[in-house]
Amino acid sequence: MRANLSLLGVAFIATTLSAASVHAQGWLADRSRAEGSGIRLGNFELHPGVGAEGGYDSNVFLSENPQDSPVLRIAPHLYLQTLGAERSGDAGPPPVEFKAGVSGSLKHYFETQAGTNIGAGQDAKLTLRPGAIVTFELSEEFKRNIDPFTDPGVQIPDTVPDPDDPPVEETPADSDLSFARDQLSLGARAQLGTPGGVFKAGLGYKFAIDHFEADEFAANRANSHTVSGDTSWEFFPKTALFWDGSVTRNNFINSTDELSLDEMAMEPSLRNDSTTTKTRLGLNGGLTARVGFTLAGGYGAGFFDAGDGFEAVLAQAEIRWRPEETILWSFGYDRETTSSYQGNFVRMDRIKTGTQLMLGGIVVIQGRVELAFLNFGVDPELGERDDMQFLATLSGEYRLVDWFAITAEANYWQNFTDFVYVNELGEEDAAKYKRFEGWLGVRAFL
Amino acid sequence: MQRKSLKTVMFLGVIAGLASAVAAQETNEQPAQPPPAPTNPADMVAQGEGVVESGAALSTTVSGLVREATEDGDVMKVTCLNDKQTEIDGNLSTAQQHLKALRGTSDPGVRAHEHTMLMVIGQKLDTLGQEAGQCVGQDLYETGETAVDTIIDEDMLPFEDEPSVPPMVLPPSLPTLPPPESGMR
Numbered sequence: 001m002r003a004n005l006s007l008l009g010v011a012f013i014a015t016t017l018s019a020a021s022v023h024a025q026g027w028l029a030d031r032s033r034a035e036g037s038g039i040r041l042g043n044f045e046l047h048p049g050v051g052a053e054g055g056y057d058s059n060v061f062l063s064e065n066p067q068d069s070p071v072l073r074i075a076p077h078l079y080l081q082t083l084g085a086e087r088s089g090d091a092g093p094p095p096v097e098f099k100a101g102v103s104g105s106l107k108h109y110f111e112t113q114a115g116t117n118i119g120a121g122q123d124a125k126l127t128l129r130p131g132a133i134v135t136f137e138l139s140e141e142f143k144r145n146i147d148p149f150t151d152p153g154v155q156i157p158d159t160v161p162d163p164d165d166p167p168v169e170e171t172p173a174d175s176d177l178s179f180a181r182d183q184l185s186l187g188a189r190a191q192l193g194t195p196g197g198v199f200k201a202g203l204g205y206k207f208a209i210d211h212f213e214a215d216e217f218a219a220n221r222a223n224s225h226t227v228s229g230d231t232s233w234e235f236f237p238k239t240a241l242f243w244d245g246s247v248t249r250n251n252f253i254n255s256t257d258e259l260s261l262d263e264m265a266m267e268p269s270l271r272n273d274s275t276t277t278k279t280r281l282g283l284n285g286g287l288t289a290r291v292g293f294t295l296a297g298g299y300g301a302g303f304f305d306a307g308d309g310f311e312a313v314l315a316q317a318e319i320r321w322r323p324e325e326t327i328l329w330s331f332g333y334d335r336e337t338t339s340s341y342q343g344n345f346v347r348m349d350r351i352k353t354g355t356q357l358m359l360g361g362i363v364v365i366q367g368r369v370e371l372a373f374l375n376f377g378v379d380p381e382l383g384e385r386d387d388m389q390f391l392a393t394l395s396g397e398y399r400l401v402d403w404f405a406i407t408a409e410a411n412y413w414q415n416f417t418d419f420v421y422v423n424e425l426g427e428e429d430a431a432k433y434k435r436f437e438g439w440l441g442v443r444a445f446l
Numbered sequence: 447m448q449r450k451s452l453k454t455v456m457f458l459g460v461i462a463g464l465a466s467a468v469a470a471q472e473t474n475e476q477p478a479q480p481p482p483a484p485t486n487p488a489d490m491v492a493q494g495e496g497v498v499e500s501g502a503a504l505s506t507t508v509s510g511l512v513r514e515a516t517e518d519g520d521v522m523k524v525t526c527l528n529d530k531q532t533e534i535d536g537n538l539s540t541a542q543q544h545l546k547a548l549r550g551t552s553d554p555g556v557r558a559h560e561h562t563m564l565m566v567i568g569q570k571l572d573t574l575g576q577e578a579g580q581c582v583g584q585d586l587y588e589t590g591e592t593a594v595d596t597i598i599d600e601d602m603l604p605f606e607d608e609p610s611v612p613p614m615v616l617p618p619s620l621p622t623l624p625p626p627e628s629g630m631r
Binding site: 286290291350429 | 606612625
């Protein structure tokens with residue numbers, strides 16, 4: 001049974017360090033870690049699981065004036081897939097590969113108006129003839145994220161207060177404000193490859209919907225169409241020369257240039273439709289048996305229906321070291337420019353490091369530290385903005401048996417910036433914040 | 447046992463003869479040339495008879511080797527020797543026809559032609575004798591259908607699973623969404 005754990009450990013270590021989200025629980029952000037040995041159902045295997053944790057959040061609304069709260073988090077998941085490598089052995093890839101999963105996350109804040117909410121995740125991916133010369137993929141993903149992502153702001157009274165009146169204590173803008181954000185994406189990709197996969201070329205399309213449930217965030221609602229292409233050539237010993245590129249058309253449901261002047265005055269910042277394109281060329285693979293690397297450079301450009309666009313050099317450098325089979329450490333740098341809800345776009349320079357460990361087949365530890373420098377485009381409403389973001393996460397679990405573990409997680413975020421939002425009354429709301437959260441719980445999984 | 451020994455001696459004799467012929471060829475830097483044609487008709491007939499007699503002896507020897515290989519159940523050797531004997535017998539029959547024509551003609555041009563044909567057939571029979579000798583040792587070098595098993599020491603390979611799928615560059619990790627418009631001017 002320890003052998004099974006080791007296999008899981010190797011699979012877990014093999015995943016990309018940066019795949020984790022800062023919002024999801026440690027294990028739900030990494031499917032290979034969440035899965036246990038599973039239950040075989042004919043040509044499929046099922047991986048159910050549930051976790052329950054108690055925690056503390058020092059700054060629920062990411063505000064300069066933090067509201068803290070104890071939190072309860074319950075997260076079930078259910079994954080279904082065609083037989084994995086451990087079960088199918090040397091049989092080779094099946095003609096059809098299928099993976100699907102559904103997960104939930106109930107959160108209850110005991111001491112803030114955030115109250116109780118339910119997040120959800122669901123995804124499915126169908127691959128026809130994996131490993132063949134022609135492969136076709138269909139994918140779908142849905143996420144409902146409930147974590148507050150900004151300060152709710154300050155309530156604006158209906159009448160302007162008399163300056164002679166005594167100051168009133170600041171109150172949250174809307175105690176029932178929902179931060180629920182629904183994201184749906186549907187994609188298809190065709191791949192042509194030589195036998196053995198030495199050369200591959202793919203062409204894909206993705207449609208995505210980004211929906212903020214609360215009317216207060218309606219300006220952020222958008223959908224996008226992305227056409228992407230990629231190709232790679234693998235050579236000795238395990239290295240690939242790769243290229244990928246994409247063109248994305250992003251449409252806000254209520255873009256700024258389609259609003260009347262009155263409506264525009266109510267918008268917090270720019271919401272301009274855009275077409276962005278990116279291309280990247282690089283090398284990825286192994287330098288030695290224990291050292292891997294990624295080195296890539298590219299070009300990106302964004303064309304917005306109004307406001308400034310961008311042209312940018314993109315870069316990616318990462319080195320990975322695996323001193324033991326179940327220990328991985330990485331260090332890297334990213335330079336990226338993406339669309340933003342403020343100033344049309346944001347340029348990012350990020351230094352990051354991370355580690356994943358499985359010790360003795362029973363202790364799993366993941367850690368990540370990032371320092372990112374953000375430079376936003378100039379927003380006519382909000383002006384200029386520069387941020388520095390620091391992120392440190394550490395999560396781990398101790399597996400008492402093959403299907404039950406004690407989990408722990410600690411996260412620290414801090415956003416350093418001089419930027420302040422100003423409302424109609426001239427009241428300031430600083431964009432800087434810091435947040436700590438800690439979790440302790442148990443989870444059962446198969 | 448005596449019969450087998452005799453055949454072996456005969457075969458070794460054939461091989462030795464062929465080896466000396468080959469050695470003679472190797473010492474001569476010029477390509478092998480047929481011996482100069484004699485002008486005397488009697489000498490021409492004598493040379494032709496020598497070719498036919500050598501061919502007959504070679505056929506007999508190879509025939510004995512075929513029987514021996516058949517008794518040993520060595521299918522590969524039998525097949526190889528049978529092929530050579532068929533060719534030897536065909537060339538021997540042709541040589542006999544040309545010898546008969548050589549004996550029966552009085553025309554100097556036809557005589558020279560028949561003699562040349564006999565010499566060429568003689569060289570061909572020499573080559574077939576060498577090839578028959580290779581049949582005897584052929585099983586030493588014939589491996590049949592082969593398969594190559596490659597064992598890769600995975601400890602020496604990089605740990606990267608799919609180098610063709612590089613890590614993605616994710617957007618900023620911390621949210622940067624502005625507050626709702628109700629709080630903004």
